[in-house]
Amino acid sequence: MTTPLRNQPPSVTVDTVALTIKNHQLQVLITKRKDEPFCERWSLVGDLVDAQIDKSLEETAQRTLVESIGVKAPHLEQYQTIGNTKRDPRGFSTSTIYFALIHAESVHLKSEKIKAEVKWASIHGNQIKETLAFDHAEILAGCIERIRSKVMYTTLPVYLLPQAFTLSELQQAYEIIMDKKIERKSFHRRMLGANLLQKTGEKKHSGRRPAAIYELIDRDNAHYFSRNIGQSF
Amino acid sequence: MTTPLRNQPPSVTVDTVALTIKNHQLQVLITKRKDEPFCERWSLVGDLVDAQIDKSLEETAQRTLVESIGVKAPHLEQYQTIGNTKRDPRGFSTSTIYFALIHAESVHLKSEKIKAEVKWASIHGNQIKETLAFDHAEILAGCIERIRSKVMYTTLPVYLLPQAFTLSELQQAYEIIMDKKIERKSFHRRMLGANLLQKTGEKKHSGRRPAAIYELIDRDNAHYFSRNIGQSF
DNA sequence: GGAATAGTGTCTCTGAGACACTATCTA
DNA sequence: TAGATAGTGTCTCAGAGACACTATTCC
Numbered sequence: 182m183t184t185p186l187r188n189q190p191p192s193v194t195v196d197t198v199a200l201t202i203k204n205h206q207l208q209v210l211i212t213k214r215k216d217e218p219f220c221e222r223w224s225l226v227g228d229l230v231d232a233q234i235d236k237s238l239e240e241t242a243q244r245t246l247v248e249s250i251g252v253k254a255p256h257l258e259q260y261q262t263i264g265n266t267k268r269d270p271r272g273f274s275t276s277t278i279y280f281a282l283i284h285a286e287s288v289h290l291k292s293e294k295i296k297a298e299v300k301w302a303s304i305h306g307n308q309i310k311e312t313l314a315f316d317h318a319e320i321l322a323g324c325i326e327r328i329r330s331k332v333m334y335t336t337l338p339v340y341l342l343p344q345a346f347t348l349s350e351l352q353q354a355y356e357i358i359m360d361k362k363i364e365r366k367s368f369h370r371r372m373l374g375a376n377l378l379q380k381t382g383e384k385k386h387s388g389r390r391p392a393a394i395y396e397l398i399d400r401d402n403a404h405y406f407s408r409n410i411g412q413s414f
Numbered sequence: 415m416t417t418p419l420r421n422q423p424p425s426v427t428v429d430t431v432a433l434t435i436k437n438h439q440l441q442v443l444i445t446k447r448k449d450e451p452f453c454e455r456w457s458l459v460g461d462l463v464d465a466q467i468d469k470s471l472e473e474t475a476q477r478t479l480v481e482s483i484g485v486k487a488p489h490l491e492q493y494q495t496i497g498n499t500k501r502d503p504r505g506f507s508t509s510t511i512y513f514a515l516i517h518a519e520s521v522h523l524k525s526e527k528i529k530a531e532v533k534w535a536s537i538h539g540n541q542i543k544e545t546l547a548f549d550h551a552e553i554l555a556g557c558i559e560r561i562r563s564k565v566m567y568t569t570l571p572v573y574l575l576p577q578a579f580t581l582s583e584l585q586q587a588y589e590i591i592m593d594k595k596i597e598r599k600s601f602h603r604r605m606l607g608a609n610l611l612q613k614t615g616e617k618k619h620s621g622r623r624p625a626a627i628y629e630l631i632d633r634d635n636a637h638y639f640s641r642n643i644g645q646s647f
Numbered sequence: 648g649g650a651a652t653a654g655t656g657t658c659t660c661t662g663a664g665a666c667a668c669t670a671t672c673t674a
Numbered sequence: 675t676a677g678a679t680a681g682t683g684t685c686t687c688a689g690a691g692a693c694a695c696t697a698t699t700c701c
Contacts, residue, residue, distance in 0.1 A: 191463050193424040193497070193508055230424050230497070232506035237498035262495040262510045264426070264463070265470035273465035275426055275508070277495045330638075349680075367663050369681070374662085389678045390671040405563075407642040408662065408689095582653075600690050602654070607689085622651045623698040641662095641689065 191264065191273040195241040196227030196317070198324045199254065199281040201288070201301065202341050207357055208285075208301040209321060211311060212249055215298075218270055219314030223302070225321065227276065242279045249299045250288045254281030256340035256403075260324050268316045276315075280324050282340035306360075332358050333409040336377060339397055347385050347392035348372060355411070363411050377404050424497065424506040428474040429460030429550070431557045432487065432514040434521070434534065435574050440590055441518075441534040442554060444544060445482055448531075451503055452547030456535070458554065460509065475512045482532045483521045487514030489573035489636075493557050501549045509548075513557050515573035539593075565591050566642040569610060572630055580618050580625035581605060588644070596644050610637050 199210035211223045228245045235241040243253045257279050264275030290296045302309040307322035331337055338354035339346070352368050372378060379398050384391035432443035444456045461478045468474040476486045490512050497508030523529045535542040540555035564570055571587035572579070585601050605611060612631050617624035 189465070190423050191426040191465055193426060230506065230508075232422070232424055232499065235506075236500075238495065238508065259494055261492055262471065264510065266465065267469075273463065273468075275463075275471065275510070277497065277508070333640075347680090364664055364666090365680085366665080366682075366684095370662070386672080388680085389673060390680045392680055406662095407566075407645050409640040410663070412640050412663085580653090597691055597693090598653085599655075599657095599692080603689075619699080621653090622700060623653045625653055643690070645690085 189272050191275050192269070192271070193230045194227055194274065194276045195230060195238050195245065195279065196225040196276050196320070197242045197246060197254075197257070197279045197281050198260065198321055199226055199246060199250070199283055200328070200341070201283045201285040202354060202357055203285045203301055204303075205353070205357060207304045207325075209304055209309060210250065211300060211302050211309070211313070213298045214314055222314040223311040224314040225278075225317045226299075238277050239279070242281070246281060249295070250283075250290065252283075252287055254283055255287075256282040256337075260327060263316065263320065276320075278320055278324060280328060282337065284341060284343050286343065329359060333411055334406045336397075336404045339400075344400070345381050345383070345394050345396045347394055349392055351395075359411050361411055367410060371406065371410060375404060375406070422505050424508050425502070425504070426463045427460055427507065427509045428463060428471050428478065428512065429458040429509050429553070430475045430479060430487075430490075430512045430514050431493065431554055432459055432479060432483070432516055433537075433561070433574070434516045434518040435587060435590055436518045436534055437536075438586070438590060440537045440558075442537055442542060443483065444533060444535050444542070444546070446531045447547055455547040456544045457547040458511075458550045459532075471510050472512070475514070479514060482528070483516075483523065485516075485520055487516055488520075489515040489570075493560060496549065496553065509553075511553055511557060513561060515570065517574060517576050519576065562592060566644055567639045569630075569637045572633075577633070578614050578616070578627050578629045580627055582625055584628075592644050594644055600643060604639065604643060608637060608639070 201208050210226050212226050214220055214222050214224050226245050226249050228241060230238065230241045235244060239257065242257055246252070246254055260278040260280050262275055262277045264273065266273050268274055290299060302311050304325060307325050308318060309321070313321065328337065332355060338351060338358060341354050342350055348369060351372065352363060352365065355368070356362055377398060378395040381394045381396055383394040385394055434441050443459050445459050447453055447455050447457050459478050459482050461474060463471065463474045468477060472490065475490055479485070479487055493511040493513050495508055495510045497506065499506045501507055523532060535544050537558060540558050541551060542554070546554065561570065565588060571584060571591055574587050575583055581602060584605065585596060585598065588601070589595055610631060611628040614627045614629055616627040618627055
């Protein structure tokens with residue numbers, strides 16, 4: 182069944198590290214494999230590129246996300262491509278890895294069947310407790326590392342939140358990804374000084390004093406700051 | 415000859431944006447294609463992955479570099495992977511793009527035959543004057559853009575220089591890539607304050623006052639600064 | 648000595664870190 | 675009114691930008 186068949190053209194797959202924040206934790210979407218090799222093992226969401234269906238690698242990523250959680254990712258970004266003869270017993274295999282940032286509430290795992298095959302796994306450090314197929318654990322770890330460093334100078338965490346949010350919620354998203362507290366004043370100065378956000382005029386009345394609700398002025402382009410946040414001296 | 419043959423597995427190629435500094439200009443290695451499509455057109459250096467020869471995508475990149483300039487790249491870094499049905503008339507094609515930073519003097523195009531097929535092209539802005547095959551012009555532009563922004567917070571330009579160099583030479587490499595002057599004092603403070611360089615003890619006696627010669631303490635790991643340089647306020 | 652390049656001193660400015668203070672809500 | 679969270683004032687500090695000054699070489 183899994184006899185090494187070398188001298189084949191490389192296989193082309195796309196896998197996605199789909200991240201969300203649930204229960205104040207960073208979580209990644211994983212799915213049970215239904216085919217050999219690693220049948221029944223958890224893995225990142227992905228598939229072989231189907232040139233009949235997918236017009237691009239990004240479409241493969243979005244297709245597999247829709248197949249597992251029913252929605253496209255609002256933010257999808259290519260992480261890197263792994264390709265070698267070791268990662269798949271069947272021969273040279275490439276996987277282009279994307280990461281997707283998703284607001285948890287936008288996802289509803291529909292049938293019970295899907296719920297058994299697809300789930301969110303909590304990330305601790307760089308990994309999850311489930312054993313992943315192929316080199317997916319290593320890929321996940323590298324991808325989390327990349328995102329952690331990127332968060333220090335970008336606005337990536339907004340894509341883990343709904344379209345409108347409070348500054349505290351946004352700060353918490355940063356803190357959960359970085360696994361580190363940020364100074365509230367520094368955070369306000371940075372976010373409000375960059376002219377990225379506008380007040381909706383609404384207030385969020387959850388805790389005590391209501392918080393101003395903001396939304397991105399330009400949701401399509403992540404902002405790059407020229408200095409890092411959260412590094413201390 | 416180039417009849418579209420769809421319903422094939424995607425083809426897997428690797429292309430490299432090999433950069434160097436010659437004549438105070440950023441230059442990219444290009445090569446004349448010998449096959450259809452785009453036969454005789456200039457293109458980035460690259461090839462289909464040959465699973466018989468290459469154990470990984472990176473090996474494909476290094477193999478094609480050796481084939482064209484006789485040496486491996488000391489710094490090779492993955493940029494991104496393009497994969498879609500539009501870029502190649504033959505069907506779904508992926509190309510994993512690397513960029514290589516090379517010290518010009520380390521390259522010697524051997525035969526006259528190779529010289530006719532491989533050359534360095536000067537980059538102006540984001541492009542070169544030669545027309546490139548496939549989507550290579552667009553890839554080149556994006557890659558230069560990525561490198562330009564990365565230079566603002568890394569030590570990438572050292573890989574365009576020989577193993578030992580003066581601070582002025584390094585600063586010039588930065589300025590050529592960024593196409594922008596940097597304050598000499600800011601540059602010295604940054605480079606000497608980060609504890610990345612050590613004096614070899616030698617002095618370079620080219621112009622007037624001899625300059626101290628430095629080398630990287632750790633040539634294998636690029637350094638990331640927490641603030642950008644060359645952005646003015 | 649003059650020209651040119653190497654290298655330093657030092658002031659200003661931006662923005663992060665630290666932390667105390669005020670403001671506004673609910674119970 | 676107390677407690678909690680939202681939001682601000684302001685000092686310090688690191689490091690970039692600006693620019694003048696000194697140092698060392700060759701002619």
